[in-house]
Amino acid sequence: MPTKAAHPTQIDHPTTVLKALLERTHSAQYAVFVRDYNRHARTASPEMKAPSRATFYRWLNGDLGTRPHPGHRRVLASMFPGWEVAELTQTWEPGMPLVRERSDRPTPATVGDLAGVTHVFQNRPAFLREFSTSRLFDAATEVDGLGLSHNLLCQQYSDGDLADLLGRARVRLLFLDPDGEAIRVRNTEEGHAEGHLSEWTRVNLQVIAKHRASLSSDAADRVQVRLYDETIRFQVMLIDGNLGIVQPYLPRGRGLDSPTFVMQHLIGAPSLYSTYRQIFDDIWARGSEVTA
DSSP states (O other), rough: OOOOOOOOOOOOOOHHHHHHHHHTTOOOOOHHHHHHHHHHHHHHHHTTTOOOHHHHHHHTOOOOOOSHHHHHHHHHHHHSTTOGGGGGSOOOOOOOOSSOOOOOOOOOOOOTTTEEEEEESSHHHHHHHOOOOOHHHHSSEEEEEESOOHHHHTTTTTTHHHHHHHHHHHHEEEEEEESHHHHHHHHHTTTTOOOOOHHHHOOOOHHHHHHHHHHHHHHHHHHHEEEEOOOOOOEEEEEEEEEEEEOOOTOOGGGHHHEEEEEOOOOSSOOOOOOOOOOHHHHHHHEEEEOO
């Protein structure tokens, strides 16, 4: 009588460094990994989506492919600072350290070492080559902005996309008062013809007002605009409670020429994001509401 063929046995994969790191933080379940992946992706590579379940388990077993997508590499580097992506596929043996030791050799600073700063750009055009307005705002649900006239939103983001954003998100914008003293001082400092910055600000206020007028009452209530008349020091954009973009205003320099810093909110650690969140909140509390 012929014997039955034995059922194929499940392949026993060795424990990889990636799996050991995830088990150490109780993150080896797919749903937990996706949550952590998406949190890091918001700043490391916002266009990336979490890998599929099948891909996740291939990664756990040491198969990252011949060369993972650059976006995946950026997110994994953010999730596991100090580890090269190729090292995550190596076999982990019990007793091997999972925390990188300091050495005498200089190593790149981590996000924590830099108080949450993830990117630094020479000016706004360089920043926008890496972080398009679509990348910043297309999936945003909360946006807080402090600045002069908010050209990033009102001029550099398409009209249709801006309408979609205002229709779904909670948006709070602080504009420099176009009739105030601070904008006149800044206009003179940048060397513009009289009233130039005030006119740009009025145009952008009208852009927001036009879209707000077309919204339902509930959506319109989520879009709030205030004016302030104080020395302008920063352009600040805070997105979804996690991503911050900050530009200092340079003496006599246009906003386009200012260095641009990208930062993320660090939970349980000091971060510049928290500093600029406090600045926004303080000026928002002093601002005068625009209702029309």
